Amino acid sequence: MTAAQAPDAADEFLLAAGGQGLDLDASQLAVLPALARAAEAARSPKPAPDRSSVYLWGPPGRGKTWLLDTLFDSVDIPDKRRLHFHDFFRELHALVFAGYGNPGYRQDSAFAAALDRMLGSVRLLCFDEFHVNDPADAAFITRLLRTVLDRGIVLVATSNYAPQELLPDEMFHHLFEPGIALITGHLQVRELDGDVDYRTVARPRHAAGFAAGHHLRSNDAGLLASAGLLPPRPEEAVPLTPGTRTLRALRADGTQLWFDFEDLCHAESATSDYLHLAQTHRHWVISGVPPTAGSNPYGWQRFGNVVDVLYDAGCRLDIIGLPDYDGVFPGIAHPTDLARIRSRFSMLQQLSAAGTEAAARP
Numbered sequence: 001m002t003a004a005q006a007p008d009a010a011d012e013f014l015l016a017a018g019g020q021g022l023d024l025d026a027s028q029l030a031v032l033p034a035l036a037r038a039a040e041a042a043r044s045p046k047p048a049p050d051r052s053s054v055y056l057w058g059p060p061g062r063g064k065t066w067l068l069d070t071l072f073d074s075v076d077i078p079d080k081r082r083l084h085f086h087d088f089f090r091e092l093h094a095l096v097f098a099g100y101g102n103p104g105y106r107q108d109s110a111f112a113a114a115l116d117r118m119l120g121s122v123r124l125l126c127f128d129e130f131h132v133n134d135p136a137d138a139a140f141i142t143r144l145l146r147t148v149l150d151r152g153i154v155l156v157a158t159s160n161y162a163p164q165e166l167l168p169d170e171m172f173h174h175l176f177e178p179g180i181a182l183i184t185g186h187l188q189v190r191e192l193d194g195d196v197d198y199r200t201v202a203r204p205r206h207a208a209g210f211a212a213g214h215h216l217r218s219n220d221a222g223l224l225a226s227a228g229l230l231p232p233r234p235e236e237a238v239p240l241t242p243g244t245r246t247l248r249a250l251r252a253d254g255t256q257l258w259f260d261f262e263d264l265c266h267a268e269s270a271t272s273d274y275l276h277l278a279q280t281h282r283h284w285v286i287s288g289v290p291p292t293a294g295s296n297p298y299g300w301q302r303f304g305n306v307v308d309v310l311y312d313a314g315c316r317l318d319i320i321g322l323p324d325y326d327g328v329f330p331g332i333a334h335p336t337d338l339a340r341i342r343s344r345f346s347m348l349q350q351l352s353a354a355g356t357e358a359a360a361r362p
Contacts, residue, residue, distance in 0.1 A: 010029075012036075013032050027192050027193055038053060039075050042080070043075060043076075043077060048153065052188075053149075053155040055187045056156070056192055057159040057160065057163070058193050058194075060339055060340040061198050065128055065158060067158075068158050071156060075124055079122050082126040083126070084129055092118065096111050122153055124154045125153050125155050126155075127156070129158065129312070129340075132176050133168075135176075138179065139175070141179055146182060157187075165336070166179070166180060166183075199343050199344065200346050210315060210348075211348070213316045213317040214318050214348055214350070215319045218320070219320050224320075232250040236252075238251075242273040245269060247273065250287070255282055256283045258284075258286075261290065261321065265286075265295065271305045278313040283315065284306070286303075289319055292322070292330040293330075304337070307344055308344065329345060
């Protein structure tokens with residue numbers, strides 16, 4: 001589809017795509033008017049009118065994050081923030097509970113103060129991977145949405161979940177119904193439902209960031225050498241304490257962080273630990289990953305969280321093991337989350353025994 005077929009207000013997205021050699025598909029072009037309206041409202045000094053904000057949802061790999069980043073870059077104002085939802089809640093929880101136990105501490109007032117500090121004079125707030133899986137967060141997120149709307153802030157959020165599917169656990173879903181009503185009643189809800197998962201499309205061999213990593217189904221010396229990996233020596237093992245837990249790393253040098261699956265995913269590690277370590281270590285290796293039936297649901301959940309965090313942080317990830325992986329990510333998480341992790345995991349380069357990239361991808 002050509003630029004002439006798209007709305008004039010969306011020209012910035014088309015120019016950005018053209019500059020990167022991309023052709024936007026029909027589903028991406030269809031959401032541009034909503035995003036252009038959000039960008040226009042963010043540039044205005046006036047509070048954003050109702051339905052200026054956007055909730056963009058759909059299957060993984062359809063270009064939601066690219067559209068979000070392009071909008072964020074195109075709005076040339078100083079008062080804007082772009083956050084992954086994991087990072088936002090890590091910062092929010094830290095601020096809310098910083099004074100816990102002090103005289104006069106009240107969680108509701110601490111939450112208001114934390115939000116005020118985080119939002120400041122923000123005009124544009126961009127969230128990638130908006131989700132509600134924890135019932136304990138439902139009230140927090142509802143209050144966040146209400147505060148953003150009351151302040152006239154433009155919110156642009158991407159998600160794999162339709163609004164009605166947020167907090168999908170039937171036992172707790174009612175807790176977020178007020179938040180869902182705010183999204184459907186006051187945001188432009190748009191589905192990005194293209195047929196192609198662009199993360200599975202062939203790309204240059206010398207990729208960067210997360211896509212520079214590999215999935216090696218064994219620790220064969222030739223495969224390790226092809227991926228540029230040198231196994232850690234016993235004396236390189238070191239304890240790390242990124243939060244309240246101590247984790248054993250097989251290597252933790254200036255850039256590379258090497259864990260055994262057992263030490264990382266069967267320990268009581270948390271997403272906050274991975275977020276902290278990803279700030280200082282841009283290349284992760286996880287070896288000893290068992291076959292798909294070789295871990296418990298908690299181990300696979302932590303493994304999936306690592307994939308999510310490192311993908312979002314743009315860190316390289318090399319996986320050694322998971323020999324029977326066939327494109328179905330293991331675990332009992334919600335199917336939407338498993339589909340997202342599977343899409344991201346598929347970006348890792350598959351090396352054959354001969355040390356060349358495999359033609360077929362799971």
